[in-house]
Amino acid sequence: MRITSPVMARNDDIAAENRRAFRLNGLLAFNIISSPGAGKTTLLEALAGELGPEMAVIEGDVKTRRDADRIVRAGCRAVQIETGGSCHLDAAAVKEAFSALDKRKPFKYLAIENVGNLICPSAYDLGEHIKVGMLSLPEGDDKVLKYPSLFSRIDVLLLTKTDLLPHMEFDMDRVERECRSLNPGVKTFRISARTGQGMADLCSFMRSRWESL
């Protein structure tokens, strides 16, 4: 779908407001984009185990409040956005959700879980500091060049479900190489939220990015 430019200009204005609000609250914000089922919520549950109440989460879904409930059970504040059909979050929805987050106790990290979709969310700035693209091994190692609008824009590439590598063919080097060919500065991590592989490195990265805010 073509996006008309007045819509995008309005989105960019609100995203800039969000970015200022996040900074005033001392928050590092990251926008996580992947296909449905790549493991966004599972990753956030694992991060909640590491970061606890230092992190808050805005959850985007077309329908249901299941993901916010999972995050709250894992120990973090969470607000759910139900888009009711829309295939991506926009800055206005994030602004509204952020205003609804309980800020009485301070936190450092704001995770925004976008709607499961490898295409439409990539075009919308939400005001985040870090755009994270996630690709799970079962999706196949041919996806970077098929979905260049996302993979050329991300700051961080997470390869997830690495515990499944013995059960499928997937060339992690190829994916990272193709992503760097679009996007030389991308930072990459190989993660299994199930086994914990790579989680410590990811948390260190986030802490150091927060320190340099």
Added chain:
Amino acid sequence: MRITSPVMARNDDIAAENRRAFRLNGLLAFNIISSPGAGKTTLLEALAGELGPEMAVIEGDVKTRRDADRIVRAGCRAVQIETGGSCHLDAAAVKEAFSALDKRKPFKYLAIENVGNLICPSAYDLGEHIKVGMLSLPEGDDKVLKYPSLFSRIDVLLLTKTDLLPHMEFDMDRVERECRSLNPGVKTFRISARTGQGMADLCSFMRSRWESL
């Protein structure tokens, strides 16, 4: 994203033209919708092995011609649509691709592989006879109620990558039950293109639907 109704009315008109053209050519057309990496192309390769030149394929991707090349190597005619950013196929793109398919030797089945996306393609009639929704086990068994616009509209639900069941938690009964709760008439199959599980049943279903055209 909201779809304005003149766009949808125009799409529906062209979809009706497509449906007439498919019927005049004696074709059963199916529109396959899933997340990226759920196994659409791999399923079509496996179907190509069963149906050979009886099937032709229209491949939709945002970018690259890789999938059409895979289908041709598997023994079927294929035409690639590169949407160049659009997150779904529409009837006009399918009409153009269909006109480019070689029809000198007759065929029976027209597979349309939609862009990998669980949201936007669900709203667009392409003129198909059968709308197929595919969900791979690694995506998780919570997806039906999170993406109701697709799962309430499909004629056939394919659960794919069933060979991975020993390596993950996935309740196939739950998914089929939730899909039937939205969509009582849905027909379901459990498939592994890798091991061949379920492929014979799916082919029988397609042959019988072709017979009753």
